[in-house]
Amino acid sequence: MTDFNFASDYMHVIRKAYRLTLAEMGEALGISTAYVHAIEQKREPLTENVRKALIEVFELTPQKLKQIERDYRRYTFKGR
Structure with missing residues (x-):
C-alpha cells in the first residue's frame, strides 16, 4: 500500500468517480x-x-488520484 496525504475534498470526487452512493461508499x-x-x-x-x-x-496512488480528479473535473457538468 502506498502512503500519501490528501484532503477530505477527495472523498466526494472518489465516490462520484466510482459512481457510488453515500451508503455504498460507507459500506466499502x-x-x-x-x-x-x-x-x-x-x-x-x-x-x-x-x-x-x-x-x-x-x-489509490498519487497518480491514480490525480487522474480520478482530472476526469471528474473534465466530465462533471458545470452549469446549474
Whole structure:
C-alpha cells in the first residue's frame, strides 16, 4: 500500500468517480452513510483510518488520484 496525504475534498470526487452512493461508499470503507456525508460536507475531518481505507479499498496512488480528479473535473457538468 502506498502512503500519501490528501484532503477530505477527495472523498466526494472518489465516490462520484466510482459512481457510488453515500451508503455504498460507507459500506466499502466500513463507516456510516452519515459519516461519509459529514466528511464530504467538511463537518467531520478525514481521519487517518478513513484515509488509509480509501487508499486500500480503491488502490489509490498519487497518480491514480490525480487522474480520478482530472476526469471528474473534465466530465462533471458545470452549469446549474
